[in-house]
Amino acid sequence: MSHLDNIPSTPGKYKPDKAFRFNSSAASSSLSKLTLYSTLFLSVLLFFLLLLSSPSSPPSPRRHLSSGSHHTSLSLSHKLIRKSARPRSTTGHTVLVTGAAGFVGTHVSLALKRRGDGVLGLDNFNHYYDPTLKRARQKILEKAGVFIVEGDINDKGLLQQLFDAVLFTHVMHLAAQAGVRYAMQNPGSYVHSNIAGFVNLLEVSKSANPQPAIIWASSSSVYGLNSKVLFSEKDRTDQPASLYAATKKAGEEIAHTYNHIYGLSITGLRFFTVYGPWGRPDMAYFFFTKDIMKGKTITVYESPDKGSVARDFTYIDDIVKGCLGALDTAKKSTGSGGKKRGPAQLRIFNLGNTSPVPVSTLVSILEKILKVKAKKKVMPLPRNGDVEFTHANITLAMTELGYKPATDLEAGLKKFVRWYFSFYSGSKKKSS
Ligand SMILES: O=C(O)[C@H]1O[C@H](OP(=O)(O)OP(=O)(O)OC[C@H]2O[C@@H](n3ccc(=O)[nH]c3=O)[C@H](O)[C@@H]2O)[C@H](O)[C@@H](O)[C@@H]1O
Known part of the structure; x- marks a missing residue:
């Protein structure tokens, strides 16, 4: 033994x-x-x-920052956060982009990063539309050196941690519950993101020292039943046609309050039906393309008097230039640590294309580019929040932001379709 x-x-x-x-x-x-x-x-x-x-490979960084996070992953995330937010030079800005994995958020984040600004993204990757598209956008951003923290703008603790880790000079607030018609299905999500989330972000921003300047996405939909064309920033916006529009209008009023009480510099941008590569699958141009290719019937709305329904479709690259122009001309907030020290800048701009196109023409252009005849069902515009017509007056944005849209609908849709085929044929190849 x-x-x-x-x-x-x-x-x-x-x-x-x-x-x-x-x-x-x-x-x-x-x-x-x-x-x-x-x-x-x-x-x-x-x-x-x-x-x-012991793990076989080094721990992957957690996307969530929370007080309960493991020490190593927390400090790893903090390292990534600081690196991502660091501008290339001392003159660069340090920008928090909310909704960074969204359509406009991705394009704006890339443009800021490419020119040397520090960019930290925040996105909750919700399932309003296919999250794999958001993950694909995230990959592109990661390659460009933009880190996205996975979290919600309603999470005050998380926002506070980000503001503690980084002194943001600007917040580009693009996180939102978008879509006009979906508001009838899920009204709560609009209140949650566009009102409660916005207030939460402003609360944390106003307490920061120094306070960042805020640039945020409002919407052309605030013009609602306004029948005066062109739509000018001075026109009435008190007749929203959808809950989505009402929450964006509420955002504009909330912005006024935080500017007035706390000295936050705030610029609202009224986007007019933004489209382009990496776009949102819930938008008509996107799902029309998909359905036309599948031979599915598309529904084209017309106004009750059989007139055309039209939109001032605006190409993404033009919108990005408008966003950067707004950021570059934003003055500093005047308050600090929750106290106002003087009057601060409060602005609102239309970012449109000044060239409305009927939805029926949008379909004809797509047919031409796709070389497929669409199966169409024309029906009167249902009372679902849609308005008949949008047309932006962009004089103010041209003068103050140097905004000058340069892409017409046909040229922009060609770029979208090219992206659409390369993206979806790529995904199919990967899954087969
Ligand atoms: O400008 C804006 O502020 C808004 O632009 C778009 O809203 P919308 O203009 O309604 O864009 P789509 O949903 O793509 O609709 C475009 C046009 O197609 C029409 N449409 C939509 C769906 C459909 O099945 N058939 C149809 O003819 C709509 O009535 C509308 O005239 C975005 O979805 C909103 O998030 C954004 O805030």
Whole structure:
């Protein structure tokens, strides 16, 4: 019987054999041998236990930052956050982009990063539309050096941690519940993101020291039932036709309050039906393309008097230029730590294309580019929040932001369709 056979698996419960107690010399030599073997065995055991518990690859950074996070992953995330938010030069801005994995958010984040600004993204990757598209956008941003923290603008603790880690000069707030018609299905999500989330972000921003300047996405839909064309920033916006529009209008009023009480510099941008590569699959141009290619019938709305429904479709690159122009001309907030120290800038701009196109023409252009005849069902505009017509007056944005849209609908749709085919044929290849 070897000594090793006497060593139990639970060392604390080891009882020496009676034979050792009566033969003292044998006992002492056996005891020292036993101690030696025990030590050896325990060392080997410990070595294997350590080997099993240690990860085979370094820990991947957690996308969530929370007070309960493991120390290592937290400091790893903090490192990524600081690196992503660091501008290339001392003149660069440090920008928090909310909704960074969204359509406009991705394009704006890339443009800021490419020109040397520091950019930190925040996105909750919700399932309003296919999250794999958002993940694909995230990959592109990661390659460009933009890190996205996965979290919600309603999470005050998380926002506070981000503001504690980084002194943001600007917040580009593009996170929102978008879509006009979906508001009838899920009204709560609009209140949650566009009102509660916005207030939460402004609360944290107003308490920061120094306060960042805020640039945020409002919407052409605030013009609602306004029938005066062109739509000018001075026109009435108190007749929203959808809950979506009402929450964006509420955002504009909330912005006024935070500017007035706390001295936050705030610029709202009224986007007019933005389209282009990496766009949103819930928008008509996107799902028309998909359905036309599948041979599915599309529904084209017309106004009740059989007139055309039209939109001032605006290409994404033009919108990005408008966003950067707004950021570059934003003045500093005047408050700090929740206290106003003087009047601050409060602005609102239309970012449109000034060239409305009927939805029926949008379909004809797509047919031409896709070389497929669409199966169409024309029906009167249902009362679902849609308005008949949008047309932006962009004089103010041209003068103050240097905004100058340069892409017409046909040129922009060609770029979209090219992207659409390369993206979806790529995804198919990967999954097969
Ligand atoms: O300008 C804006 O502020 C808004 O632009 C778009 O809203 P919308 O203009 O309604 O864009 P789509 O949903 O793509 O609709 C475009 C046009 O197609 C029409 N349409 C839509 C769906 C359909 O099945 N058939 C159809 O003819 C709509 O009535 C509308 O005239 C975005 O979806 C909103 O998030 C954004 O805020």
